[in-house]
Amino acid sequence: MTEGFETLAIHAGQEADPHTGAVVVPIYATSTYKQDGVGGLRSGYEYSRSANPTRTALEECLAALEGGTRGLAFASGLAAEDAILRALCVPGDHVIIPSDAYGGTYRLFAKVYERWGLTFDPAPLGDIDAVRAAVTDSTRMIWVETPTNPLLGVADIAALAQVAREAGATLVVDNTFASPYLQQPLALGADIVVHSTTKYLGGHSDVVGGALVTADAELGERLAFHQNAMGAVAGPFDAWLTLRGAKTLAVRMDRHCDNAERVVELLSAHPKVTQVLYPGLPGHPGHEAAAKQMRRFGGMVSFRVAGGPDEAVRVCERTRLFTLGESLGGVESLIEHPGRMTHQSVAGSPLEVPDDLVRLSVGIESIDDLLADLTEALR
Incomplete structure (x- = not known):
């Protein structure tokens, strides 16, 4: 069996x-x-x-x-x-x-x-x-x-x-x-x-x-x-x-995905967000491949902020439940600025990431609390 x-x-x-x-x-x-x-x-x-x-x-x-x-x-x-x-x-x-x-x-x-x-x-x-x-x-x-x-x-x-x-x-x-x-x-x-x-x-x-x-x-x-x-x-x-x-990987991943999908909905409609990067979005260039080879689309979400790098950094610093920190995949939600944190090593290379980019590792907390936290940070 x-x-x-x-x-x-x-x-x-x-x-x-x-x-x-x-x-x-x-x-x-x-x-x-x-x-x-x-x-x-x-x-x-x-x-x-x-x-x-x-x-x-x-x-x-x-x-x-x-x-x-x-x-x-x-x-x-x-x-x-x-x-x-x-x-x-x-x-x-x-x-x-x-x-x-x-x-x-x-x-x-x-x-x-x-x-x-x-x-x-x-x-x-x-x-x-x-x-x-x-x-x-x-x-x-x-x-x-x-x-x-x-x-x-x-x-x-x-x-x-x-x-x-x-x-x-x-x-x-x-x-x-x-x-x-x-x-x-x-x-x-x-x-x-x-x-x-x-x-x-x-x-x-x-x-x-x-x-x-x-x-x-x-x-x-x-x-x-x-x-x-x-x-x-x-x-x-x-x-x-x-x-x-x-x-507990399976049950955690289902909750990560549930929460990430709601976060994507919020960010996609927010006027201060210029782009949301998430494979579950139909407009994502890799959506078709992701739908074919993935069970769901994951708990990681990245987005670009109107106002450039300084505003992106401010968003990272304003959250309360999304902890400012590197790494990802834990039960708690994390937020970071890749250009100045996890991906600083690629600055000046062909792999340099946009300086207005924010990366989220969406945890398994109450989704209403997470949405409220992001909404406040994006004011």
Whole structure:
């Protein structure tokens, strides 16, 4: 019997403890394990950088939620990205990235991997012809965010998978904004899914982590080697918090989406808002692709403010319930100015974001309270 998403989130990798009957996976706060003999592992564990039972439970759960064969949990989303690039690329290789990529991802490519000899080009991933035109003989990877951060661009994953196959390249999809509940990139042809589990999977703004999931077992083993060799693994406490958050992902995402849709209605009708960026809007350029590949349209909303950057900053500073802060995906609502906060690293680059842009992570509070807060901030 095929189990539903909500069932997998609560049970995958999380069988009751065989010794005590505990229904919640314990926090295995241990660095090493007693061996059954020289060279003989006990249940596959020897040292917690290589494997830890709490982390194993999280990795198995994430693999199940994404419909993959192998999941790997890391200390942060960028640590997961780093493992992918080191495992699959060599100096001289070329990567296509989104033309509005997350600032931290752009920094990783521009400030770390470009010095190592990796080349990259931004491309509008919603334009398949533009992506094909960006492919070179050295292209080894197409790096996708959908929806993107913070402009909420949408890429057709199945179409990009075809481009990647034609180029002999690996398709990596950052599924952080959508979460596995709203979007399943592996089923659409992606080779690797990557997450900042800090965001919706953890869901409570109390843990930093990252993960990747592969469809191909051999590729998973290759990446697992790099995870162990490089060592940026999730600790047992962090893995346990993320696993706890994942149990309620489905119900939280439904509420995030409900609230975001109401926020979009308010912003779309407001005279001080010049543009609302949300894949659920019929006029959004990626709406058709999002409707095809997403269950719903997510809890992230960006909008542009009349009056320019100073007024955008003032809006961010006026809210009471929308907390001014970076990150996203927690139960509480957050507001930020990407140009001066999360995306400052792309200032002056081709990926620079509009300076009148405000980004919202819409939480699960009472929607009437959130709407009142935004209305007051936009006065």
